[in-house]
Amino acid sequence: MDYATFLQMLDSTLRLATPLMLACIAGLYSERAGIFDIGLEGKMLAAAMCAGAAAALSGSVWWGLLAGIGGSLVFAAIHGVTSITFRGNQLISGVALNFLASGLTVLVAQSMFGQGGRTPPLNGPARFQPIALPFAEEARAIPVIGPFYDEVISGHPLPVYAAFAVVALTWWVLYRTRFGLRLRAVGENPAAVDTAGVSVVGLRYAAVMVTGVLCGLAGAYMATALQAGFGKEMTAGRGYIALAALIFAKWRPVAAMWACLLFGFFQALANRPDVVEAVVQVKVPVPFLTALPYVLTVLVLAGFVGKAIPPRAGGEPYVKER
Amino acid sequence: MENGAYAIELKGISKAFGPVQANRDINIAVPRGTIHGIIGENGAGKSTLMSILYGFYRADAGQILINGKPTAIPDSQSAIRAGIGMVFQHFKLVQNFTVLENVILGAEDGPMLNSSLAKARKTLAELSQEYELDVDPDALVEDLSVGHQQRVEILKALYRQADILILDEPTGVLTPAEADHLFRILKGLKAQGKTIILITHKLREIMEATDNVSVMRRGTMVDTVRTAETSPEQLAELMVGRKVLLEVEKAPASPGAVVLSVQDLRVKDEHGVERLKGVSFEIRAGEILGIAGVAGNGQSELMEALGGMIRATGAVTLKGQPLPLSGKGADGQSRRRAGIAHVPEDRHHHGLILDFTAWENMAFGYFNEPEYQKNRLLMDNAAIRADTAKKMETFDVRPPIPGLQAKSFSGGNQQKIVVAREFEQDPDLLLVGQPTRGVDIGAIEFIHKQLIALRDAGKAVLLVSVELDEIMSLSDRIAVMFDGKIMGFRDPDTTDERELGLLMAGITGKGEAA
Numbered sequence: 001m002d003y004a005t006f007l008q009m010l011d012s013t014l015r016l017a018t019p020l021m022l023a024c025i026a027g028l029y030s031e032r033a034g035i036f037d038i039g040l041e042g043k044m045l046a047a048a049m050c051a052g053a054a055a056a057l058s059g060s061v062w063w064g065l066l067a068g069i070g071g072s073l074v075f076a077a078i079h080g081v082t083s084i085t086f087r088g089n090q091l092i093s094g095v096a097l098n099f100l101a102s103g104l105t106v107l108v109a110q111s112m113f114g115q116g117g118r119t120p121p122l123n124g125p126a127r128f129q130p131i132a133l134p135f136a137e138e139a140r141a142i143p144v145i146g147p148f149y150d151e152v153i154s155g156h157p158l159p160v161y162a163a164f165a166v167v168a169l170t171w172w173v174l175y176r177t178r179f180g181l182r183l184r185a186v187g188e189n190p191a192a193v194d195t196a197g198v199s200v201v202g203l204r205y206a207a208v209m210v211t212g213v214l215c216g217l218a219g220a221y222m223a224t225a226l227q228a229g230f231g232k233e234m235t236a237g238r239g240y241i242a243l244a245a246l247i248f249a250k251w252r253p254v255a256a257m258w259a260c261l262l263f264g265f266f267q268a269l270a271n272r273p274d275v276v277e278a279v280v281q282v283k284v285p286v287p288f289l290t291a292l293p294y295v296l297t298v299l300v301l302a303g304f305v306g307k308a309i310p311p312r313a314g315g316e317p318y319v320k321e322r
Numbered sequence: 323m324e325n326g327a328y329a330i331e332l333k334g335i336s337k338a339f340g341p342v343q344a345n346r347d348i349n350i351a352v353p354r355g356t357i358h359g360i361i362g363e364n365g366a367g368k369s370t371l372m373s374i375l376y377g378f379y380r381a382d383a384g385q386i387l388i389n390g391k392p393t394a395i396p397d398s399q400s401a402i403r404a405g406i407g408m409v410f411q412h413f414k415l416v417q418n419f420t421v422l423e424n425v426i427l428g429a430e431d432g433p434m435l436n437s438s439l440a441k442a443r444k445t446l447a448e449l450s451q452e453y454e455l456d457v458d459p460d461a462l463v464e465d466l467s468v469g470h471q472q473r474v475e476i477l478k479a480l481y482r483q484a485d486i487l488i489l490d491e492p493t494g495v496l497t498p499a500e501a502d503h504l505f506r507i508l509k510g511l512k513a514q515g516k517t518i519i520l521i522t523h524k525l526r527e528i529m530e531a532t533d534n535v536s537v538m539r540r541g542t543m544v545d546t547v548r549t550a551e552t553s554p555e556q557l558a559e560l561m562v563g564r565k566v567l568l569e570v571e572k573a574p575a576s577p578g579a580v581v582l583s584v585q586d587l588r589v590k591d592e593h594g595v596e597r598l599k600g601v602s603f604e605i606r607a608g609e610i611l612g613i614a615g616v617a618g619n620g621q622s623e624l625m626e627a628l629g630g631m632i633r634a635t636g637a638v639t640l641k642g643q644p645l646p647l648s649g650k651g652a653d654g655q656s657r658r659r660a661g662i663a664h665v666p667e668d669r670h671h672h673g674l675i676l677d678f679t680a681w682e683n684m685a686f687g688y689f690n691e692p693e694y695q696k697n698r699l700l701m702d703n704a705a706i707r708a709d710t711a712k713k714m715e716t717f718d719v720r721p722p723i724p725g726l727q728a729k730s731f732s733g734g735n736q737q738k739i740v741v742a743r744e745f746e747q748d749p750d751l752l753l754v755g756q757p758t759r760g761v762d763i764g765a766i767e768f769i770h771k772q773l774i775a776l777r778d779a780g781k782a783v784l785l786v787s788v789e790l791d792e793i794m795s796l797s798d799r800i801a802v803m804f805d806g807k808i809m810g811f812r813d814p815d816t817t818d819e820r821e822l823g824l825l826m827a828g829i830t831g832k833g834e835a836a
Contacts, residue, residue, distance in 0.1 A: 176436070177433055180435075185419065188419070189417065192414040198427075320378060
């Protein structure tokens with residue numbers, strides 16, 4: 001594999017890792033607050049449909065983004081009401097929302113546009129355009145670093161850069177702010193938060209809503225940047241890979257970024273079996289590459305790569321003790 | 323500025339949960355700067371009353387006065403603002419947070435953590451000097467001993483500038499030395515003018531530490547008396563509503579042949595850490611061997627290994643027959659067949675299935691008994707029900723309804739179900755773990771009598787309890803465990819709590835640490 005191909009792979013890694021990163025950090029907020037969210041997939045899908053539809057109708061990607069976040073927030077709110085207010089089973093709620101999103105998105109898109117459950121193809125200002133960073137062209141002349149800057153770092157649409165900013169921001173929020181302290185506490189021992197006079201319900205709703213916003217961003221990116229419009233099941237299990245990355249990263253934001261980059265790299269590999277074959281000299285079946293993130297996650301869960309301890313109160317509705 | 327001599331006054335507090343009247347017209351007045359005890363059986367309404375005071379529940383009727391001022395406490399935030407701090411029986415700490423993070427949680431100064439942490443560090447240093455409350459502010463809570471975790475809870479309350487400190491059963495998990503330290507801390511706090519409410523079921527602590535004591539029974543406040551003018555016997559009578567024998571009456575033991583012989587018993591946990599480090603002892607027929615120790619020093623492993631619940635190594639014989647410690651025959655069923663009955667330490671996890679009925683629970687472990695079979699295929703449920711009704715009567719389980727779910731019984735009556743099931747099997751050896759944990763004083767008296775009766779009938783009994791009083795009054799011999807080893811055997815008639823307490827802390831009679 002030559003350097004140019006390698007850079008191409010890294011470039012596509014970044015683009016593919018972005019929705020994973022956003023969804024993974026989204027899940028981090030919810031799960032750190034003690035609410036399991038298996039419905040990242042459904043929220044992304046709903047967001048992608050809303051974003052695709054709104055961008056197509058308005059011709060502006062910003063309306064698309066707003067609609068995407070709105071759609072995802074509706075799903076997040078339902079999950080919040082079932083699992084926080086009504087103390088329902090969080091896994092069942094998440095699975096149900098995934099099914100709902102899977103069917104509803106196609107139904108709405110079909111009834112709105114009549115194009116087989118797709119939204120119309122987007123172009124121009126209805127999509128996030130690549131942003132050329134300063135001096136990208138000029139830097140090409142510098143050997144090795146120059147092409148890397150131009151090819152890999154520069155020239156991505158806004159959400160890619162936003163995803164990295166979200167990781168940094170999340171680290172800061174989690175470990176340096178009052179909200180972060182309370183968020184981590186409520187996922188570990190909600191009774192401690194409650195007796196300290198802080199609302200468990202309020203914190204958990206806040207976390208679930210942040211999850212909704214970030215999933216919305218991830219879904220909008222899928223429909224308006226990675227691809228040009230919404231298509232049936234276009235998230236293709238990314239919500240689950242993001243969950244796997246979250247476990248792989250042991251619920252820590254910076255580790256989550258690395259996990260998502262790794263899993264994004266696997267996806268980039270799966271898109272280019274020819275490159276893989278050229279490097280390892282053996283024909284590797286694509287499904288194997290697609291399965292790698294899950295295999296790694298199982299290894300982590302089985303305790304081969306350190307120990308993944310989930311937030312202690314995760315999945316349990318909080319009921320005040322007598 | 324301050325009016326009224328009372329830190330807390332409750333007037334006519336009532337609270338009902340559905341048809342259950344948990345608190346009925348409670349009146350209590352706690353003078354400022356005193357330690358006030360609240361004592362009562364389980365279910366007497368102590369916890370409900372304190373939950374109302376801490377804003378967990380709202381009273382249906384009545385008034386709360388803090389420092390003479392009527393105060394509404396709709397939530398914990400209001401309670402904290404009114405200067406009330408609470409140390410719960412089960413600590414409300416975040417295990418993987420540092421001490422400092424736990425202290426500031428909910429009491430941060432602003433949206434950023436750094437300044438709050440710095441301020442808390444300074445305040446904590448002052449507080450720990452003032453009140454003998456030393457803890458490392460940067461230690462993770464999960465690495466701290468139970469006694470230290472409790473100090474963190476007290477520090478949390480003091481950091482929130484609590485004037486009134488409520489402690490719910492604070493000594494249940496402490497060694498006698500740690501408990502003494504706690505009472506020194508409380509006396510220091512009192513000297514600084516703080517008001518302390520101590521909820522406990524231990525009469526000795528009430529007598530030792532409090533100025534006044536209020537007694538609750540079945541949701542009502544029976545009486546409030548000055549501690550100096552009362553006696554344990556009087557308090558027990560007020561709690562139960564009848565005279566109670568605090569001392570267990572028993573004849574001297576007449577030990578017979580060796581029933582259980584344990585040689586070099588060792589147990590490793592799932593992480594490969596040795597929890598039981600070579601324990602050896604014998605129990606004879608007609609003898610109660612009491613195991614004293616702070617919870618978590620290998621007593622549970624000892625019980626579970628003998629009960630066939632976990633694997634162990636070593637040599638154990640029952641009436642001369644070797645007992646397998648791992649592999650085939652090392653399970654609860656085989657142990658029961660060999661003649662060992664087991665009242666497990668944790669009745670909710672190992673003794674009962676709470677969603678099952680009393681009669682189903684009464685048959686656990688004994689489903690294969692011939693008298694429970696209708697024919698080769700079917701169980702005789704009617705026979706089990708009848709048998710359960712009989713045992714419930716013998717053991718005074720209330721209400722005596724075999725069809726009632728186990729979780730509908732009070733803690734004491736749940737324990738009586740387990741005890742009835744195991745005691746009535748005519749075992750050679752009885753393993754009894756924490757027989758009176760969470761059991762009220764009337765039922766304790768009953769269970770103790772039954773244990774003595776079993777001993778007098780020539781059974782061997784291994785008794786594990788964290789209640790030193792219980793061990794001292796029931797045992798014919800006492801073994802003290804510390805760190806997976808037996809520190810020594812003592813005769814209950816010639817030893818005292820101080821000596822046992824030192825052994826429980828790992829300090830042998832010669833003064834060196836083990």
